[in-house]
Amino acid sequence: MSAYHVVIIGGGATGAALAHDLTLRGVRVTVVERGEVTSGTTGRHHGLLHSGARYAVKDPESARECIQENTILRRIAPGSFELNDGLFVALTDEDLAYYDDFMEGCAATGIPTRTLSREEALRLEPNLNPDLKLAVQVPDGTMDAMRLPLRFLATAKHNGARVLPYHQVTELVFQGRAVAGVRGRDHARNRDFTLTADLVVNAAGPWAEHIARLAGVDVPVVPSPGVLVAVYGRWTHMVINRLHRAGDGDIVVPQRTLSVIGTSSWVVDDPDHLDVPEEHIRLMYEKGAEMIPALAQAPMRAAWAAARPLVGSRQAESGRELSRTFKVFDHADEGVEGFVTIVGGKATTARAMAEVTADLVVRKLGLDAPCRTREVVLLPHTAYYA
Amino acid sequence: MSQTTRTVQLRVYRYKPGDPAPRYDTFAVTATPRTTVLEALQAIRRDQDPSLTLRHSCHHASCGTCGMVVNGREVLACVTLLADLDAPVTVEPLQNAPLISDLVVDMGPFYATFAQAGMPLVRTSENQAGSRPAPGVEALTRFESCLECGLCVSACPVAATDPLYLGPAALAAAWRVVQEPRGADPAQVLAWVDQEHGCWRCHLAFECSTVCPNEVQPGQSIAALRGRLVQGDGLRERPAGAAATPVPPPPAAQRRGLAAWFDPRGRDVGYWAFVLHRLTGLALVLYLALHLWVLSLLARGSQAWDDFIALARSPLFLALDVLLLFGVLFHGLNGLRVALVGLGVAAARHKTLFWMLMAVLVVALLIGGWGLVAAAHP
Ligand SMILES: Cc1cc2nc3c(=O)[nH]c(=O)nc-3n(C[C@H](O)[C@H](O)[C@H](O)COP(=O)(O)OP(=O)(O)OC[C@H]3O[C@@H](n4cnc5c(N)ncnc54)[C@H](O)[C@@H]3O)c2cc1C
Ligand code: SF4
Ligand code: FES
Numbered sequence: 001m002s003a004y005h006v007v008i009i010g011g012g013a014t015g016a017a018l019a020h021d022l023t024l025r026g027v028r029v030t031v032v033e034r035g036e037v038t039s040g041t042t043g044r045h046h047g048l049l050h051s052g053a054r055y056a057v058k059d060p061e062s063a064r065e066c067i068q069e070n071t072i073l074r075r076i077a078p079g080s081f082e083l084n085d086g087l088f089v090a091l092t093d094e095d096l097a098y099y100d101d102f103m104e105g106c107a108a109t110g111i112p113t114r115t116l117s118r119e120e121a122l123r124l125e126p127n128l129n130p131d132l133k134l135a136v137q138v139p140d141g142t143m144d145a146m147r148l149p150l151r152f153l154a155t156a157k158h159n160g161a162r163v164l165p166y167h168q169v170t171e172l173v174f175q176g177r178a179v180a181g182v183r184g185r186d187h188a189r190n191r192d193f194t195l196t197a198d199l200v201v202n203a204a205g206p207w208a209e210h211i212a213r214l215a216g217v218d219v220p221v222v223p224s225p226g227v228l229v230a231v232y233g234r235w236t237h238m239v240i241n242r243l244h245r246a247g248d249g250d251i252v253v254p255q256r257t258l259s260v261i262g263t264s265s266w267v268v269d270d271p272d273h274l275d276v277p278e279e280h281i282r283l284m285y286e287k288g289a290e291m292i293p294a295l296a297q298a299p300m301r302a303a304w305a306a307a308r309p310l311v312g313s314r315q316a317e318s319g320r321e322l323s324r325t326f327k328v329f330d331h332a333d334e335g336v337e338g339f340v341t342i343v344g345g346k347a348t349t350a351r352a353m354a355e356v357t358a359d360l361v362v363r364k365l366g367l368d369a370p371c372r373t374r375e376v377v378l379l380p381h382t383a384y385y386a
Numbered sequence: 387m388s389q390t391t392r393t394v395q396l397r398v399y400r401y402k403p404g405d406p407a408p409r410y411d412t413f414a415v416t417a418t419p420r421t422t423v424l425e426a427l428q429a430i431r432r433d434q435d436p437s438l439t440l441r442h443s444c445h446h447a448s449c450g451t452c453g454m455v456v457n458g459r460e461v462l463a464c465v466t467l468l469a470d471l472d473a474p475v476t477v478e479p480l481q482n483a484p485l486i487s488d489l490v491v492d493m494g495p496f497y498a499t500f501a502q503a504g505m506p507l508v509r510t511s512e513n514q515a516g517s518r519p520a521p522g523v524e525a526l527t528r529f530e531s532c533l534e535c536g537l538c539v540s541a542c543p544v545a546a547t548d549p550l551y552l553g554p555a556a557l558a559a560a561w562r563v564v565q566e567p568r569g570a571d572p573a574q575v576l577a578w579v580d581q582e583h584g585c586w587r588c589h590l591a592f593e594c595s596t597v598c599p600n601e602v603q604p605g606q607s608i609a610a611l612r613g614r615l616v617q618g619d620g621l622r623e624r625p626a627g628a629a630a631t632p633v634p635p636p637p638a639a640q641r642r643g644l645a646a647w648f649d650p651r652g653r654d655v656g657y658w659a660f661v662l663h664r665l666t667g668l669a670l671v672l673y674l675a676l677h678l679w680v681l682s683l684l685a686r687g688s689q690a691w692d693d694f695i696a697l698a699r700s701p702l703f704l705a706l707d708v709l710l711l712f713g714v715l716f717h718g719l720n721g722l723r724v725a726l727v728g729l730g731v732a733a734a735r736h737k738t739l740f741w742m743l744m745a746v747l748v749v750a751l752l753i754g755g756w757g758l759v760a761a762a763h764p
Contacts, residue, residue: 036441036451036490043443043451079506146449166439166487187437188487190402230446255448256531257600272432276420302446302465303420382501382534385493 004028004365007182007195009169009211010203011037013347016152017354017373018203019161024376025362025369029161030195032182034168037153037384038146041205041271042347044306046228046262047255048239049073049081049141050348053088053113054246055324056105057098062324063109065349070139072351073148077378080148084254086140086239087121089291090133095243102136102243113138127235127294140239142253145347147381152350154384155376167193172200172214178337179215199361202341206271206307212341217334219341223271223307224319226263227280229288231298235259240291246320248280249287258301261288265319271307311344326353328360340364391416395474396426398438402487410476411435417468423477424452424463427489440489447599450533453480453540454489458652460537460597480540481646482553484639495639496536499552502578503559504570506530531600532558538594538604541653543660546646549639550583554594554604557585561607564614576615585611589663590724592656592736605656606733613730655737663720666713673710699762708755715750719743 004027008015011033019029033039052066074081090096106113114137121135122128128135153163166188173181173194181196202211206223234254242250248264261284268274281303289296312322326345331337342357355371362369394417401408413434415426424442431438443449445464452463455478457471468475483491538554539545545553552560560579564572579585585608592605642649650661683690697703723743727736 035439036443038443038449039441043449044445047448144449146443146451166490168436185436187439188402188490189404190437228446230448258446258448260446278420302422304445304464306445380501382497384497386497386501 004198004367005030005196006199006201006361006365007032007197008201008203009182010040010205010207011149011153011163011165012040012042012203012205013038013149013152013350014042014205014342014345014353015201015203016042016149016156017350018201018342018357019156019163020152020159020376020378021351021354021358021371021373022361023156023159023161024372025358025367027362027365027367027369029156030197031153031156031161031163032167032169032184032195033163033165034184034187036165037163038149040207041306041309042149043146044228044304045145045347046251046260047142047145047253048086048251048348049143050346051086051138051140052109052111053086053102053106053136053138053140054241054251056109056111057101058246059323059325060105060109062346062349063105063111065325065352066346067109067111067139069349069352070141072374073348074141076351076373076376077148077151079380080143080151080378082142082254084140084142084238086138086241087116087125087128087135087236088138088241088243089121089128089135090243091129091131091290092133096133098244099134099136106136106138111138125236125238125240127292128240129291129293136243137238140241142239142255143347144255144381148347149350150381150384151378154379154381158379158383164193169211169214172339177335179339197338198365199338199340201357201361202339203343203357205309205343208309208341208343212329212331215331215336215339217329217331217336217339219329219343220312221343222267222310222312222319222322223269224265224267224310224322225271225274225305225307226265227276227284227303227305228260228262229281229284229303230255230258230260230301231285231288231295232301233257233259233294233298235292235294235298242287242291247287249284252288252292252295259288259292259295259298261285261295265308267319268307274305274307276303276305309343325349326356328353328357330360330364332364338364391418393417394421394426394468396423396430397474397476398427398430398488399476399478400438400488401485402437412474415468419467419469421468422464423454423456423461423466423468423471423475426468426475427463427477438489439487448533450535453535453537454478455480455540460541462533462535462537462599465599479640480536482539482542482545482639482641483536491536491640493534493536496539496553496555497534499556500534500559503556503563503575505559505563506568532562532602533600535599537597537599538602541593541597543591543593543646543657544587544589546642547644548583548587549641551587552579552584554588554608555602557588557611558602558604558607560585561611564611576611579611580615585615588728589660590656590727590736591653591660593653593660596654596656603734605736609727609730609733609736611730612728613733616729655740659720659723659740662716663724666717669710669713670717673713704759704762707758708751711754711758712747712751715747715754719747 050066052063055063116135169182169184171183204211209221212219240252264280310322311327329341331339345353397410441451447465588608595603595605650658
């Protein structure tokens with residue numbers, strides 16, 4: 001293991017995958033997370049292992065990332081996914097008109113598809129709206145939002161990384177113009193802590209802008225919340241998407257014995273203030289029931305909101321216009337050495353985000369260590385706590 | 387928001403390593419009819435006390451991290467509405483797990499045991515072609531329903547006294563592997579649970595099944611494991627060298643100890659039966675001692691005996707006799723239930739069985755009580 005020490009701020013999917021990647025490259029890693037790991041956006045996401053099909057038309061870069069990572073994750077995290085596939089269902093003539101663009105986009109980005117007739121689709125999923133026109137099967141899957149990142153963290157810990165939950169960063173330590181560590185509060189023990197580091201990575205998701213400000217730099221992150229509604233009952237076995245441009249309530253992900261309807265999209269200033277507007281809950285029910293009529297009567301288990309860490313202009317209105325791809329910032333470009341930010345993306349693409357970030361980190365540290373996360377099979381999530 | 391809001395008081399358990407003793411802090415939060423305990427705690431941390439630590443992740447009863455004891459009951463904070471609780475709402479960490487800070491417990495010992503059952507989280511064998519239609523939700527219910535939240539372990543009176551007990555969640559996971567091995571070796575798992583701290587340790591309070599947020603029914607699984615072991619095929623299949631592996635004692639957990647055996651407040655009927663069983667058991671032992679003493683009066687001559695007989699006809703003594711009869715009947719009948727359910731018979735209907743036997747108890751008590759009084763005052 002090299003003598004270099006990297007501190008990662010944020011124990012979400014991104015920080016977890018990065019800890020794993022850097023540890024495999026021989027770097028000493030400490031993850032600091034202000035709450036329990038995955039207590040930010042990550043644990044609250046929809047639980048979809050993206051095939052990328054949702055982005056195939058408007059955001060081909062994200063689509064390509066998704067399908068590549070989808071394939072890699074199935075290999076390195078066996079047992080973490082239900083390989084249940086997804087359907088894009090066309091309900092109206094307008095939906096049907098989108099079909100050609102959709103198929104073209106999937107073909108161009110390498111997403112396998114299979115078109116099903118109305119009858120075939122209803123045979124596989126009898127609870128679908130019987131008025132559907134056709135459906136397209138894609139390799140979506142259900143994942144456990146918390147347990148996949150736990151596997152990254154468990155493997156990283158096993159390889160020597162330190163994970164410090166309940167450690168909130170409040171300040172960066174500077175040496176001249178270079179970031180040389182972090183300072184903050186250990187809430188579990190009610191005391192301050194300081195960690196020195198050769199490099200600090202800001203992986204604070206929707207809070208990334210706040211952390212960047214501690215270094216006097218700016219990252220264009222737009223916290224864009226979405227509401228999700230979990231209802232009792234597993235009404236379909238596959239993930240059900242609306243064959244349509246991305247819109248509110250266009251996807252239902254079966255999770256264990258629940259079905260989760262999502263999502264909406266708006267923008268906020270502070271990711272710690274997310275409410276769950278009543279009208280969004282109603283909208284999820286309404287839109288979900290268009291695809292699966294039984295959802296209208298399914299009792300609600302929970303409704304919640306999570307904030308996407310989208311990269312883009314603060315002028316964004318709903319967040320839907322922003323790409324779902326990610327961006328790595330080397331703040332040396334703004335004159336601050338030893339400080340890197342990684343934001344955006346999806347939980348599905350966390351490994352790829354980590355790879356690109358770690359490439360930059362090792363280059364900056366002057367190490368020659370290739371990425372190994374495409375091959376290394378992750379430890380089970382139970383190994384994180386045990 | 388247009389919804390009506392109100393102010394709710396929360397009494398929150400606070401403890402940091404090094405503190406001489408835990409304390410309770412009271413916070414006031416504004417709540418709508420939809421505000422959950424988790425949201426209230428997040429708001430406290432955000433607006434009032436950033437040092438409050440808690441675990442949460444999914445916010446919809448799926449990850450299992452937000453288990454706490456709220457008003458004396460194990461719940462998932464993310465699906466527990468403040469509106470459904472009596473105020474002030476008392477929030478405490480889970481029991482029978484080492485305490486880290488405030489509401490955060492160490493899940494290490496839980497996972498160390500749970501992982502030994504070797505149950506995969508989800509099936510790996512399902513693919514495109516195998517996609518099954520959903521006739522009803524039940525058909526697709528999978529044990530992987532277990533959220534690994536630890537509520538069952540916190541509520542279990544046996545876990546409160548035996549730190550080595552495998553506990554309801556791990557035993558339920560073991561039963562799933564026996565039911566649906568998917569490549570695992572059920573004999574190995576049966577050998578693992580067939581030990582002093584395994585499935586035989588359970589005393590069938592069934593509180594695990596009551597508090598489980600996802601209908602895993604660990605109590606019934608434990609009974610099923612026992613049933614399988616007594617049928618013998620489990621034992622015959624025991625592979626050589628697969629004797630129960632001793633588990634190293636977990637780090638000191640917060641356990642209520644024997645207090646959990648005698649305090650059924652806020653608990654379900656199985657737990658009350660568990661407590662009454664212990665109380666009647668102890669009472670019967672005491673009675674036996676008393677009985678021997680009474681018999682010893684015979685040796686002291688007829689006067690002593692006659693005095694005693696007079697006393698025995700007093701109303702107080704008769705009342706005690708009826709109480710004794712209740713103790714014998716309860717301990718006997720509930721013992722019957724424990725024996726049957728414990729071997730896997732009627733485990734799913736354990737409450738019905740309990741109430742049927744209690745009906746028998748009432749009838750027997752009425753007849754017996756009348757008989758006692760009639761015999762004393764003919
Ligand atoms: C509604 C919704 C649905 C989604 N559905 C999906 C989906 O189905 N599939 C998918 O692949 N992706 C999905 N996503 C996207 C995905 O959830 C996110 O892209 C991903 O979880 C981001 O992870 P992260 O680690 O970058 O951010 P986070 O998970 O937010 O991690 C950042 C961490 O930094 C911590 N932090 C913040 N400030 C500090 C500090 N000062 N000190 C220490 N730590 C700090 C936070 O507590 C947090 O845990 C969805 C997103 C949303 C909003
Ligand atoms: S059996 Fe139920 S209560 Fe116990 S850990 Fe699993 S989900 Fe939680
Ligand atoms: S936060 Fe996941 S179960 Fe409550």
